[in-house]
Amino acid sequence: MQTSPHASPGRALPALLTAALLACLLSLAGGSPARAAAGDGSVSDPNIAYVGRWDTSSGTAAVPNWTGAYLQTGFTGTTAKVRARNAVNFYASIDGGPDVFHAGVRGTVNLTPRPLSPGTHTLRLSYRSGDTVFQGLVLDSGARTVAAGAPTGLVEFVGDSITAGALTDRLALDSYAWKTGERLGMRHTQIARSGYCLVAQSGCTGLSGQFFRTASTGGADWDFSRYRADAVVINLGTNDVGHGVSSTQFQSAYSSLLRKVRAAYPQAWIFALETFRGRYVPQTEAAVRAAVAGGDTRVSFVDTTGWLGSGDLTDSVHPNDRGHRVIADRLAPVIAARIGT
The missing domain is CATH 2.60.120.260 (Galactose-binding domain-like)
Structure with a gap:
């Protein structure tokens, strides 16, 4: 702030004090909220x-x-x-x-x-x-x-307990999703929770809707401008069978999810995985074919037949630590081939 060379020093000082007091009052009132300084380690530090x-x-x-x-x-x-x-x-x-x-x-x-x-x-x-x-x-x-110099690319994984890493030693950190993101050298997110379905049913939250929410529970919409995914991997359908979801319901919901994900991430490559139990495979493939026929050229069905053996499972459904590594070994090259990382 500059004062006129002809201004009286006795009048300039009160003016400066008044301006400082006004700025302080505005900050306290919320008119001009203070921002964290870069480097201070606070929650709003832009280096985090x-x-x-x-x-x-x-x-x-x-x-x-x-x-x-x-x-x-x-x-x-x-x-x-x-x-x-x-x-x-x-x-x-x-x-x-x-x-x-x-x-x-x-x-x-x-x-x-x-x-x-x-x-x-x-x-x-x-x-x-x-x-x-x-x-x-x-x-x-x-x-x-x-600033940490984190990678700019991001891959988002959508799924249930398998994608969340359930029954592994470190849960999310041992999941195929985390391991695949690390192998690709990309940032990674897991929009996944145990017991979740594609189609919302009594006793089963449907990710066809919850994917678009800020949290795994609750109805607040997520602001997709916060980040953009370069790839989205969908692994859904394992739990829907146990909740009576028909083939017609499943295919319709999958097609709807593909359209909505595309609207949220216009440039992302979408990978629709065959569930490792082989459930709703024709319906998943049909939803992908319909999306491609409708003009979406950045969506693929991923055939996972034979990826996991009996020694790769904790039970009949969930991969063990080795199984998650096996999936990451197979999936990372599939993603890299499409998005060029």
Whole structure:
């Protein structure tokens, strides 16, 4: 702010104080909300990248919705701590190292009990269960966050307990979805939950509708402008049989889902997987053929016949850790061939 060279100093000072007071009052009233400084480690720090469907609206707490959501950032200094509101279970990976499990922790949680070497480091944090609320980072005095340099591409996986990694040791982190995204070198999200169907029925939430919601429960619509997927992998139909969904209902719902996903992500390649139990295969293929015939040239049916053997399953339905690796081995090249990653 500049004053006229002819202005009286005695009058300029009150003017500056008045302007400062007005700005302060506006901020308190919500007229000009303060923004977090880049590097301060707060929830709204722009150097922290939230991958997946997160609720960051409060500005003081970030809550991951759906499974497999994670955050990434870089930081300087030798230590990093995360603020946890109440008891929570999460995984933390520093400098691309193993995902270390922190069980039942609360308060200010030290992620680096052994200090790191001075320099710039990276952090990835993924919540598993409990009070999954991120309240910011605490760094060394004088240290700051830096942009993590995360990949720009993103693949979104849509499914049920199999896509969520149920019955594996680390759940989402051991799922074929997480492993495939990592192998592709892309950001990845899992819009998946155990027991979910394609078609909404009594006792079974239908992802034909819930996919478009912010969270796995609730009716708030997701804002698809928050991120854009380069690929969407759909693996649905395993649970619909047990809820009496007819072949006609299933095919109609699948076609509708393909159209709506296309509207949400105009440029994404959509992959419709044959369920690993082989359920509703003709209907899934028919929905894909109808989409292609209608002019959608970026949708494919993925034949998964023979991908899994008996040694790849925990029970008759869910892949074990090895089974998820097998799926990622087969699926990653299929996606890469289409989107060029």
